[in-house]
Amino acid sequence: MDAGREPQQERSRATRARLLDAAVRVLAERGAAGATVGAVAEEAGVSRGAAQHHFPTREDLSLAALRHMLDRRGEELRRGVAAVPEGAGRTEAVVRMVVDAFSGVDFRAALQLWAAAASDPVLRERITPLEERMGREVHRAAVDLLGADESVPGVRETVQATLDLARGLGLANLLTDDGPRRARIVRQWALTLDSVLARPPGATDAPPDTG
């Protein structure tokens, strides 16, 4: 190995990581239009030239930032999975984990990209597969942690609904800080989830309405 090269590669990786972290913050705070290479370089304390070497265009930078968020989310998910308690409180911890996956600065940054993609078909085409990957990973983690049997009617939809609920809570939280409300909903949804998932295979608690 060339001893002179490694530190340079190391520095380059560190610069790249600093730019991506800065891009997430700038996206969340100023929106997709405001997340120019220049603005992100300044936020990261990196020269504009160095930033452009890594990310020639604003779109390159935004998409790399989205991938960076997803990678980080994947890691957090794996750490979260390891930390979920067994027994009582497990379901609530899982629901909280899913809800947390759609919150914070990452969610705010991603939302700005989704909003921009609504009027930009090319951007939409590029971010949709990334979002689908994120959805699949969170879904898979939730199913595993809940020990949910998706062959039981309704279980798959209920786990999916948990993700949609989390996304909606993230959106509600964007305008107003509704932490206490969110905590109550998480708690109640965990109870509901327990009762839906605890059905014996094939059983449904709501018989076809004969009325």
Place this chain on the structure above:
Amino acid sequence: MDAGREPQQERSRATRARLLDAAVRVLAERGAAGATVGAVAEEAGVSRGAAQHHFPTREDLSLAALRHMLDRRGEELRRGVAAVPEGAGRTEAVVRMVVDAFSGVDFRAALQLWAAAASDPVLRERITPLEERMGREVHRAAVDLLGADESVPGVRETVQATLDLARGLGLANLLTDDGPRRARIVRQWALTLDSVLARPPGATDAPPDTG
């Protein structure tokens, strides 16, 4: 009444309504930054001067468009309430009504305003009360239609969760058309809602799960 004045007021009202409808479309398609008074005037087929007479600034126009959407949503809600069937299928119809309240061009337009408000505290302060009004109205309609007793523990949170679910489904739908998935989730959510709401007192068609 001055016979010459009334038609003018009428025309003015019609112009205003045309501008607001156009503003919703432009917001949804081009985002908050793209919804300038000039762009909306052009979309509405109204002169820029006439548009500026009604709405001096882009912000005036955007906020009026949001109010316009909420008024329209309120009307749709009242019509929807009248159309919800009694008996079997009622809960699913209510869930669909709530989900529909967070979809379509109005939702996409509102989302663009929320995204813009994330980086604009003044706009955020102005749109938050409007969003809260919308949330309260949909919540109230859902509670009434479901005959939900919010004094029963968990009922209030579950109805609120229905709104958050709807918001999340709207957001998921922004990038990909997921109508079939949404229909399955609505159906399952209605079953879950029935079992949560059907707790005594006031038990209806879905007995508590004893399994």
